[in-house]
Amino acid sequence: MELIEIDQVNKVYKKGKKQANIDISFSIREGEILGLLGPNGAGKSTLIKQIVGLLAPTSGEVRYAGVNVLKQAKKVASQFGYYAQEPHALGALTAREALLFTGILRGMAKKEAEKQTMELLERFGMAELAGRPLKKLSGGQKRMVGIGTTIIGDSRVLVLDEPTNELDPLNRRLVWDIIVERNRQGATILLVTHNVLEAERVVDRVAFINYGRLLEIDSVPHLKQKVDGRLKLELTAVEGEAGNLKKRLEEWGDIQQTAENRLRLLIDKNRAGTMLDWMVHANDLPIDEYAMLPPNLEDVYLYIDSQKEKAVGYAIREEKVGSFIG
Numbered sequence: 508m509e510l511i512e513i514d515q516v517n518k519v520y521k522k523g524k525k526q527a528n529i530d531i532s533f534s535i536r537e538g539e540i541l542g543l544l545g546p547n548g549a550g551k552s553t554l555i556k557q558i559v560g561l562l563a564p565t566s567g568e569v570r571y572a573g574v575n576v577l578k579q580a581k582k583v584a585s586q587f588g589y590y591a592q593e594p595h596a597l598g599a600l601t602a603r604e605a606l607l608f609t610g611i612l613r614g615m616a617k618k619e620a621e622k623q624t625m626e627l628l629e630r631f632g633m634a635e636l637a638g639r640p641l642k643k644l645s646g647g648q649k650r651m652v653g654i655g656t657t658i659i660g661d662s663r664v665l666v667l668d669e670p671t672n673e674l675d676p677l678n679r680r681l682v683w684d685i686i687v688e689r690n691r692q693g694a695t696i697l698l699v700t701h702n703v704l705e706a707e708r709v710v711d712r713v714a715f716i717n718y719g720r721l722l723e724i725d726s727v728p729h730l731k732q733k734v735d736g737r738l739k740l741e742l743t744a745v746e747g748e749a750g751n752l753k754k755r756l757e758e759w760g761d762i763q764q765t766a767e768n769r770l771r772l773l774i775d776k777n778r779a780g781t782m783l784d785w786m787v788h789a790n791d792l793p794i795d796e797y798a799m800l801p802p803n804l805e806d807v808y809l810y811i812d813s814q815k816e817k818a819v820g821y822a823i824r825e826e827k828v829g830s831f832i833g
Contacts, residue, residue, distance in 0.1 A: 510537040515567035527553035542710035550719040588662035598642040613660030627655040707804035740772040748793035
């Protein structure tokens, strides 16, 4: 079932001089996790503000359960949990108050809101900070409280804009675990993130946006199949020998230097076995270590953006649309 429909959405700022979204159309299915990916300024944040009803499209519409979100603001507010990139707006409240009041505003009974509040604080390792004002918490602690205000109340839809930014590895993993749990409990989730490799583990489908336009939307396996039939060989060269190693491997495929002593070779699957056999028996190759890997979502991201840049980016520049914001 299509729960949210984005239909020919355009968003223009400053009397048509800045276009954030251009003719974007896609649907979000009930019960899925959809990843929304794209570089800074691609138009992602502007789009999700329209999805949750905080911005009106210049043209087109966003529908929730078949009805324009702008015509059902109270319903959307009660059934959507939205985590924004902007700093927390509840700085004068304590961590406990921010969670508790949010739960009550979403229609929870006070007793249940108090129960969920303390469960979340304990899970975040912040129970002892329950009475501390948000303005006196660290950036990471504020973000965790923000995640809590998004998920409290068992919202039907969660919209998360860069939820793991500035979090340490343990809290990032905790946030991903919570996202998966809430999805298994029935929540539909729209996830904006730059942590592409982490997102790959949880998303059902991915939508790529750049230049204000939707470039691609599909499942991760299908995108990988479409993108490239080659395998990826990651190599670490002996110190100071990356240039020499790169020359030795150029005949086998597309190779690039990704760091001072690291190389990435994309090789046709039909040649991979022969190449590996040659590499193993070529004792003079300056290689410390190597690994053959299938393409991941980061490779898909980079490939789609590079392939669409000429078709979309060039046309946009020629049309003199102006700079994009998102």
